Amino acid sequence: MKNALNWWKGGIIYQIYPRSFMDSNGDGIGDLPGITGKLDYVADLGVDGIWISPFFTSPMKDFGYDISDYRDVDPIFGTLDDFKALLIKAHDLGLKVMVDLVLSHTSDQHPWFRESRQNKHNVKSDWFVWADAQPDGTPPNNWLSLFGGSAWTWDSRRMQYYLHNFLDSQPDLNFHNSEVREAQLENARFWLDLGVDGFRLDTVNFYYHSQGLENNPPVPGGVPKTLGVKHDNPYAFQLHQYDISRPENLDFLRQLRAVMDQYPGTTTVGEIGADEPLQIMADYTAHDDKLHMAYTFDLLNEPHSAEYIRGVIEKLEAKIGDGWPCWALSNHDVVRSVSRWGEGQDPQAFPRIALAMLMSLRGSVCLYQGEELGLPEAKVPFERIQDPFGLPFWPEYKGRDGCRTPMVWEQKKGGGFSSCQSSIESWLPVDEEQLPLAVHNQLAQPESNLLALRQWIGWRQQQPALIEGDIEIIPDSGNMLCWLRRCSEQQLLVALNMTAETLRSQITVNIQEVLSGHGFTGRVENQEIVLEPYQALFARI
Secondary structure, eight states: OOGHHHHHHHHEEEEOOGGGOOOSSSSSSSSSSHHHHHHHHHHHOOOOOOEEEOOOEOOOTTTTTTEEEEEOOOOOTTTTHHHHHHHHHHTTOOOEEEEEOOOSSTTSSHHHHHTTTTTTSSSTTBOOOOOOOOSSSSOOOOOTTTTBBBBBEETTTTEEEESSSSSSTTTBBBTTSSSHHHHEEEEEEEHHHTTOOOOEEEETSSSSOTOOOOOOOOOOOOOOOOGGGGGGGGGGBBBOOOSSSSSHHHHHHHHHHHHHSSOOOOOHHHHHHOOOOOHHHHHHHHHGGSEEEEOTTTTSSOOOOOHHHHHHHHHHHHHTTTBBBBEEEETTTTTTTHHHTTTTTTTTTHHHHHHHHHHTSSEEEEETTTTTGGGOOOOOGGGOOOOOGGGTTTSOOOOOOGGOOOOSSSSSSSGOOOSSSSSOOOSSOOOOOGGOOOHHHTTTTTTOOOHHHHHHHHHHHOOOHHHHHHEEEESTTEEEEEHHHHHHHHOOEEEEEOOOOOOEOOOSSSEEEESSSSSSSOOOTTTEEEEEEOOOEEEEO
């Protein structure tokens, strides 16, 4: 079966958003000891590892994605010793541990930036992206922040603008400076030396900018807008030719891979947001000398028709060559898939078939906390909104808080999120509509989403074709999704129905055996595949 050093290839990685997973001390914020206390639950899912969103020292303007110390734990989450204890417990349970490394920018409270902004002549003066104003005082060019407004902020000490692709409190590092690159590689080594098994790399195509600071061109008429379009964000009006996805990025990823290769069994997965994300994914994972795997937002957006999903797979397979994708339906940045893809669908059956589809693709999988419960997007009233991305675009875009609310462990007030009796409210409210889906309830319900997913993952982990096989789309299957997964040990036909209608399709391959044990009820009748609503068939060919 799976090579221990390549555990990530075809693996299932459970994403934990630490603020919202489990609160061990009653302060309303999840923490590392809380995660450690729930690792048995995660291991029982049958996943291969966990990815923990940032827990580093931070002023929390962007909830940890603004780092002020790459080598320590923020006190709200615990201590470095707490992380070491988490690591030991996870490894004892057979779980790999990946941490979220934000290399492209820091907090404006990071000592590097505090020194850099003092003047133009200090030793870190060139560690961030600084530029003079235009003659009329306006920013150096038309680059925009993904969080709204110009990507440039004026600093009165240096009498220059600095670049930030996100909040103005998240200044961009200057990766053209070799000292910056080496400093970030050293930060990676710090965590690898502690024993982590890899990194999820935030905004991995945002490291470099064009030193010419050319204006980005507008998106031509008739060309679909991509980045930011779901947020009614002017960021989508530009082709991001000069501010992100620069060719120099490839050389840095090779440097990072060289570091990773010194720690056998470790891995990287990069987050890619780009105008041509599938091409970037292919470029960044090809030839086994850069990222191990990468994911884009192609399945983290609105459309979910069979035609759309087939198109994403076909486009990726046409580009990726020997690269390796990682897929996700939900994460901490998007509306939960049950609400985004499953609106109007059966709230119990749809999450199961959606995750079966995801885990039947060629590639690895990220499973977001609560997705195993079939949690819908939580409702967060405006007065409780925390997300700095949501406030400027409200109400058309309500931000990311609805997918970040606390896990529901028990059907009671507060959802069992805090292990201590406390009158303190959780940092985001628990949506009472999610309480019936709590872990405690689902463990006692034989037909629950949680137990169904456990069964599915346990079965899937024994199918080498689903873990490491190639993929071939069967075209012309209408609303039924059909593909072949093949490796040297096994050949499978996969057929999925993500609709509320019964679907039939002619069999185009020689079926040897319809497999069972996965929890779905697809069948063969008179040389046709028959799938009841939200059902699947897996057959040996």
